Amino acid sequence: AQSVTQPDIHITVSEGASLELRCNYSYGATPYLFWYVQSPGQGLQLLLKYFSGDTLVQGIKGFEAEFKRSQSSFNLRKPSVHWSDAAEYFCAVGSGNTGKLIFGQGTTLQVKP
């Protein structure tokens, strides 16, 4: 069965520092992969997605992610974090033939001034 693991429950970085959030998936074929962000009290917003092609994907708000099939990973990166990036981040994989998304447990990002 498909699954997504986000190994880091909570990450704290200083404003201006670089960021990498980890995501590992389990899927038999080439997966459809997504990163979403949830600000406090809000719904989820898509940051970026990977379906096929170039394994380095650019998203909104200066985020990018790299698909590595050999490592079953889809890590999210940002070169310089802003205080407004503090939020919950979810990695998700498209599941089988139902169209549903399976989400990881989420990573809480805290940004220190």
Place this chain on the structure above:
Amino acid sequence: DTAVSQTPKYLVTQMGNDKSIKCEQNLGHDTMYWYKQDSKKFLKIMFSYNNKELIINETVPNRFSPKSPDKAHLNLHINSLELGDSAVYFCASSIRDPRGNEQFFGPGTRLTVL
């Protein structure tokens, strides 16, 4: 302007009551979803409708009944509310792709059962 809207935003009610949450999308999508987010922020799909047809029905108690009057609306009715039903419920919509597609989420409905 709002792409996916939900009402109400907050719902506080007593155990045993019946309540409904409404969802509407104006994106022209053909598929809608209900998710439950628990206190640990874990998101789990509950139901999905494609053109008013139920296509995903996860192991959810029978007390939860979705209804889709048309492809722009998906409502969730909950009977005999229990304490464990307290959570944030998100509606989402997408264009159907069997392998998964970008889903657009509503702002959520925070349900508190006392």
